[in-house]
Amino acid sequence: MASxxxxxxxxxxxxxxxxxxxxxxxEGMVVLDAVHQIQASEAGDLAVRWNCKAGKxxxxxxxxxxxxxxxxxxxxxxxxxxxxVTIEPMRAFPHVRDLVxxxxxxxxxxxKIKKFTPRPPDAPDGTWRxxxxxxxxxxxxxxxxxCYLCQDVCHVLRDHHKHDEFIGPRFLVYAAALEMHPLDTxxxxxxxxxxxSIGYCNITKCCTSACPEHITITDNAIIPLKExxxxxxxxxxxxxxxxxxGKK
Amino acid sequence: MHRSLPVMDQRKFxxxxxxxxWWVPNVFVVTILTSFLVYATYAAFANAHYTSGPYLxxxxxxxxxxxxxxxxxxxxxxxxxxxxxxxxxxxxxxIPALFRFTCYYYRGAYYKAFWADPPSCAVGEPRxxxxxxxxxxxxxxxxxxxxxxxxxxxxxxxWHDAWLAFWxxxxxxxxxxxxxxxxxxxLVNVLLLSGYTIGCHSMRHVIGGFRDKLSxxxxxxxxxxxxxxxxxxxxxxxxxxxxxxxxTDVYIRLCALGVxxxxxxx
Numbered sequence: 126m127a128s129x130x131x132x133x134x135x136x137x138x139x140x141x142x143x144x145x146x147x148x149x150x151x152e153g154m155v156v157l158d159a160v161h162q163i164q165a166s167e168a169g170d171l172a173v174r175w176n177c178k179a180g181k182x183x184x185x186x187x188x189x190x191x192x193x194x195x196x197x198x199x200x201x202x203x204x205x206x207x208x209x210v211t212i213e214p215m216r217a218f219p220h221v222r223d224l225v226x227x228x229x230x231x232x233x234x235x236x237k238i239k240k241f242t243p244r245p246p247d248a249p250d251g252t253w254r255x256x257x258x259x260x261x262x263x264x265x266x267x268x269x270x271x272c273y274l275c276q277d278v279c280h281v282l283r284d285h286h287k288h289d290e291f292i293g294p295r296f297l298v299y300a301a302a303l304e305m306h307p308l309d310t311x312x313x314x315x316x317x318x319x320x321x322s323i324g325y326c327n328i329t330k331c332c333t334s335a336c337p338e339h340i341t342i343t344d345n346a347i348i349p350l351k352e353x354x355x356x357x358x359x360x361x362x363x364x365x366x367x368x369x370x371g372k373k
Numbered sequence: 374m375h376r377s378l379p380v381m382d383q384r385k386f387x388x389x390x391x392x393x394x395w396w397v398p399n400v401f402v403v404t405i406l407t408s409f410l411v412y413a414t415y416a417a418f419a420n421a422h423y424t425s426g427p428y429l430x431x432x433x434x435x436x437x438x439x440x441x442x443x444x445x446x447x448x449x450x451x452x453x454x455x456x457x458x459x460x461x462x463x464x465x466x467x468i469p470a471l472f473r474f475t476c477y478y479y480r481g482a483y484y485k486a487f488w489a490d491p492p493s494c495a496v497g498e499p500r501x502x503x504x505x506x507x508x509x510x511x512x513x514x515x516x517x518x519x520x521x522x523x524x525x526x527x528x529x530x531x532w533h534d535a536w537l538a539f540w541x542x543x544x545x546x547x548x549x550x551x552x553x554x555x556x557x558x559x560l561v562n563v564l565l566l567s568g569y570t571i572g573c574h575s576m577r578h579v580i581g582g583f584r585d586k587l588s589x590x591x592x593x594x595x596x597x598x599x600x601x602x603x604x605x606x607x608x609x610x611x612x613x614x615x616x617x618x619x620x621t622d623v624y625i626r627l628c629a630l631g632v633x634x635x636x637x638x639x
Contacts, residue, residue, distance in 0.1 A: 139380060188390070190392050191391035191392065191495055192494075205392060208392070217380070219378030219379060220380060220381050259585065259586050259587060262587070278495055280491040281503065284384070284497070284503075285498075286380070304585075307585045324507030324512065325507055328477050328484075329484060329485055331494035334494060344604060344605075349574075352518075352574065355515045356578075
């Protein structure tokens with residue numbers, strides 16, 4: 126067993142400082158295990174949100190050594206040996222206490238996205254028929270566990286605080302899952318351009334690199350949506366073709 | 374957002390708790406792109422030593438007007454304004470420049486490396502204002518697809534050049550099939566450029582991504598899958614093709630200058 130120092134952010138409402146804790150690290154431990162160990166032995170009042178410990182609930186999001194990660198999926202042996210480990214809360218959301226942030230803004234944003242609106246059923250029994258190839262594309266987006274690490278690392282939210290204008294990568298993925306769905310009939314492109322400000326994304330791919338589910342957020346969701354927005358609002362040739370075909 | 378609770382203090386420019394050398398990719402991007410820009414500008418204005426035997430530099434292809442046997446319409450036209458510098462490359466290079474400048478991969482790379490917006494993921498930024506690609510001038514990046522279209526046309530000519538690179542002068546006015554190191558250089562170059570172009574995000578959109586249903590046409594599905602496969606390695610295609618274009622020009626230039634002799638394999 127080796128003792129490792131953990132520098133954990135302690136404080137409330139954005140104020141606070143790193144406090145050092147030393148704890149024993151054993152083989153197979155993840156960062157969340159160490160935090161629980163510290164909580165049990167030295168800091169019983171340490172606030173940390175967690176639930177499944179299996180990388181599926183998205184609760185234990187934090188910044189470990191400066192990188193947004195799930196504490197339960199970050200193995201201690203992945204981190205530099207012999208160095209102190211820093212753990213701080215996500216910086217894109219209001220700070221509540223210690224490692225806990227208020228992510229409720231995300232729930233409000235989700236409500237603003239037009240819901241799934243399927244075409245009338247294909248069969249008399251109220252069911253639909255889809256080709257597997259057509260749903261394969263959106264299947265990837267359904268892996269999202271809503272940990273909001275992509276929102277946290279997105280500089281539009283994290284550094285520029287455009288929360289009132291920009292919905293962030295998580296909800297661009299959500300919008301892509303609906304917009305590209307073969308059964309969906311709703312049009313979200315004007316919202317994406319004007320109200321959800323997809324143009325704020327400057328494709329740095331930080332969201333993709335932070336995603337614990339390895340969703341190819343930028344290439345498979347955001348850029349295809351950007352291209353659809355270009356079709357609809359910026360491309361004069363597409364507009365002309367639509368005009369000639371009598372489509373609006 | 375929940376306004377009664379404050380967010381953590383904003384990080385200052387370059388401030389981060391990351392332990393890795395996050396600035397290394399930026400140094401790479403700045404160095405390579407600046408070097409390429411300097412070399413391409415030199416090569417374009419040089420207007421000499423861009424052909425050697427059957428080889429034509431990709432910077433100069435297609436050679437619409439020029440002094441080499443590859444020129445379509447002969448030498449510089451008489452109506453060309455005297456104040457405007459002339460080089461066949463200056464007519465062509467704006468097209469790949471537009472394509473690469475507006476490329477989704479390069480955009481992300483140079484926003485980070487040249488504009489520090491952000492310097493890297495989870496690293497503090499130098500400025501507070503932000504327009505993104507929502508307003509002028511960066512909203513113009515949306516015309517990437519036109520860069521793609523024009524570059525795709527150029528690609529056809531580059532394939533033609535690669536084909537011509539197999540046909541060497543036989544000495545009696547005709548040509549004979551052969552393979553030189555330059556042939557392989559030009560072939561590899563056009564293959565890398567094809568991978569980069571086929572994997573372009575706009576290409577992926579145009580050939581099928583714009584539709585919700587890909588299953589209706591087998592040809593479309595195959596094309597979309599092919600583009601998606603190339604798209605997964607778009608960054609690698611982007612860098613490799615950038616290197617290959619410059620190195621192909623260097624090779625042909627050195628052959629034309631007599632610094633090296635093209636080795637005939639066949």
